[in-house]
Amino acid sequence: MSLTIATWNINSVRFRIDIVERLLMHHAPDVLCLQETKVMDDAFPHAIFADHGYHYSVINGQRMHHGVATLSKIPLIEDNRHDWQDNGEARHVGARLPNGLRIENVYVPAGGDTPDATVNPKFGQKLAFVERMTRWSESLSDDTVIVGDFNIAPLECDVWNHKALLDVVSHTPVEVAALAALQQSHDWVDLGRHFVPPPERLFTWWSYRAADWRLSDRGRRLDHIWASPAAARAATAFEVLEDARDWGKPSDHVPQIATFDL
C-alpha cells in the first residue's frame, strides 16, 4: 500500500485555508502535518478538512503562536505529545497509524536573532529543545517518521550562501552539530537528501522580505522529513512543492511530500 506524508509550516491555518485546500485537492497526501497553525483547538477548521476526506486528526494548538496539527484520510490515533521546553508552547504532536507507523510532527523554536545564548535566551532554548528531542529520539521504535519545521539548515547546499549564513541563526555550526547529534541518535535518514543528494540546491523557505523570492532565491532548507531505517527502506519518492511559494497569500515555507510503499 502506498502512503504519502506531507509537512508544511502554514503560518496560520485559518488565514491560509485556501491554499491548504489547494494542496488537499491537487496533491491529496494521506497525512498532512502542519506547523504554526496559530489557532486554539476549539477554533481549528476541522469541517474544511472533513470536506476533503480528512476525517482524522491530532492537534496541539495554542493562542496566537506556534501550534501543530496532523490531519489524515486514514485512521489516526494520538500517541503522545511533548513540551521539550516545559513552557507550555505547542510544538509537537505524535500519532500512530493502523499499521503501527508513528508520525511525529515537530516545530523547533526559531531561536531569536543572535546566535549567543548569553545575550539571547531563545537561542539557548532552541539548543536545549533539540538536545531533549535527542534523548527522546533514542528510545523510539524503528517504524517512525519525524517531520516538521526544524528551523535548522544543516548542509552548505541547504542555504543560498553558506559563508554568509554561518553566523545567522538556522545555519550556525552549533545548531548544525545539535541537529547532527539528533540525527545520529536514531540513525534517522534525511529523505530530502536521500532523494536529492548534495550538492544540489534544495530549499523549503524563502523570506517574505525579498522583492522577488524566485529571482533572488535566498532560500534555506528548514523543513525536513526524516525516517527511521526500516521506514526509510520503504520510501519511494520525495518532492518539494516549490511552486507553492507563489500560491495566493503564500506561506514563507513550502510543502514537501514523501511517498512510502508499506
Add this chain to the structure above:
DNA sequence: ATGGCTGGTAGAACCAGA
C-alpha cells in the same frame, strides 16, 4: 541589501517569525 514582510491580537512607538 538579513530585513525591505507577515499574521494575530489589541487597539502598539506590539510580538514573533528566521
